[in-house]
Amino acid sequence: MIQxxxxxxxxxxxxxxxxxxxxxxxxxxxxxxPGTGKxxxxxxxxxEGLVRGEKGIYVAADEGTVDVLEQAASLGWDLEPYVExxxxxxxxAGTYLSSVGGAAKERQIDIHKAIGDLASFVNRLEAKRLxxxxxxxxxxxxxxxxxxxxxxRLLIKLMRTSMPTTNLLTSYAVPRTGERGLxxxxxxxxxxxxxxxxxxQDGQLARxxxxxxxxxxxxxxxxxxxxxVKQQGIVLQTAR
Ligand SMILES: Nc1ncnc2c1ncn2[C@@H]1O[C@H](COP(=O)(O)OP(=O)(O)O)[C@@H](O)[C@H]1O
Ligand SMILES: [Mg+2]
Numbered sequence: 001m002i003q004x005x006x007x008x009x010x011x012x013x014x015x016x017x018x019x020x021x022x023x024x025x026x027x028x029x030x031x032x033x034p035g036t037g038k039x040x041x042x043x044x045x046x047x048e049g050l051v052r053g054e055k056g057i058y059v060a061a062d063e064g065t066v067d068v069l070e071q072a073a074s075l076g077w078d079l080e081p082y083v084e085x086x087x088x089x090x091x092x093a094g095t096y097l098s099s100v101g102g103a104a105k106e107r108q109i110d111i112h113k114a115i116g117d118l119a120s121f122v123n124r125l126e127a128k129r130l131x132x133x134x135x136x137x138x139x140x141x142x143x144x145x146x147x148x149x150x151x152x153r154l155l156i157k158l159m160r161t162s163m164p165t166t167n168l169l170t171s172y173a174v175p176r177t178g179e180r181g182l183x184x185x186x187x188x189x190x191x192x193x194x195x196x197x198x199x200x201q202d203g204q205l206a207r208x209x210x211x212x213x214x215x216x217x218x219x220x221x222x223x224x225x226x227x228x229v230k231q232q233g234i235v236l237q238t239a240r
Contacts, residue, residue, distance in 0.1 A: 004216040007129070008082035008168045010048025011041070013224070013236030014209075025155050027167040027213065029135075031197030037207060037226075037234055039063075039071060040171040041196070042131040044233040045168050047077050050087060054128035057121065057165075061093040061137045065190045089125060093137045095188065111154050114138060119162035127165055135169035144197050156189045173197075191215040201225065 015021045022028050032038050044207030046056040060068055065083075066091050072079045082088035096114040115138075122130060132138060139151045160168055171192070195215040198205050207226050211219045225237040 001041065007225045008036075008048050008052070010044040010046075011226075011236060012232065013226075014234075017211060017224070017236075018133055018192075018214050018219060022166055022168075023215050023217070024166050025164060026171055027159055027189075028192035028194065029190040030168060030170045030194045030196065031173050032170075033173040033198070034175075036196035036198060038235050039133055039136070040075065040197060040228060042133045042170060043068070043072050043075070043079075043192075046088065046129055046131060047072070047233075049129040050082050054223070055087045055125050056129040057089045057091065057101065057118075057125065058125045058131045058133065059091045059093050059096070061134055064092070065090045072103070075228075075232075075233050077233075085181070086125065087129075089121070091121075093132070097137060111151060111158065115158040115162060116154065119158075122163045122165055129168070130159075130163065130165040131168045131170075133168075133170045135171055142230030153189055192217075195225075199223070199225075208213060209234075 004019075004036065005024035006015075006019065006023045008015050009018075017047045030038050030041050040057065046058055049056045058068060063071075069079055069083075079088055080091075096118050118130075121127075135155070138155055159165075173195070173216075189212070192211075192215060195210045195212055197208050197210065199208045200206075207228065209224045209226055210222070226234050227237070229235050
């Protein structure tokens, strides 16, 4: 019988809620507003792999290598040795989006080329985990919404067929009640969707996590509070 293989998320408390971990070889979306912990989640997922001997690739759009190393170091994760040993690659999305250019109107990304280039890198490195933080630039098309959905569908499909990695894609939050943001990644396309959110709790703002979707996994609808702790990163508290 086919069983969903699992990959540890690296987040204490989370794997237990999702039958052992994230579905291996699939794409999982982490959504949240700025400052909710998407980057820390991403790094923690990679660190977990690195300590298990699984190579990783972090593709940043907003930040440079030093920023990423600095963020990790502030949480007690020294990633430099991994970078030196070529077990971790920190890349800029721009490298894979070389076809971007010209007038804003014509900005189109050849997703086949971008993902093809990234896949060769993934395969050369024999990476097991890949992070696109954020994934937005890979689906950016200054066009009508349907085109963006097509592009997103294609991105996730291409990643699935050309890379053996378990992928973590981050995206800015889309309002729960309103229309989906133009660059919001449609959740039905991914194997898992996790939302990070600030909530009011006893008169104070608290960090929270909701597992909105996890393919082939029995997830209870619940919101979990978490802390960001030095040396540990995201640590879930019990369900509320
Ligand atoms: N070293 C640290 N120790 C404790 N909390 C931290 C540390 N570094 C960042 N944080 C917290 O995490 C938040 C940012 O998380 P981040 O993953 O960068 O968010 P996002 O990527 O969603 O914008 C910061 O606003 C800060 O509150
Ligand atoms: Mg971030």
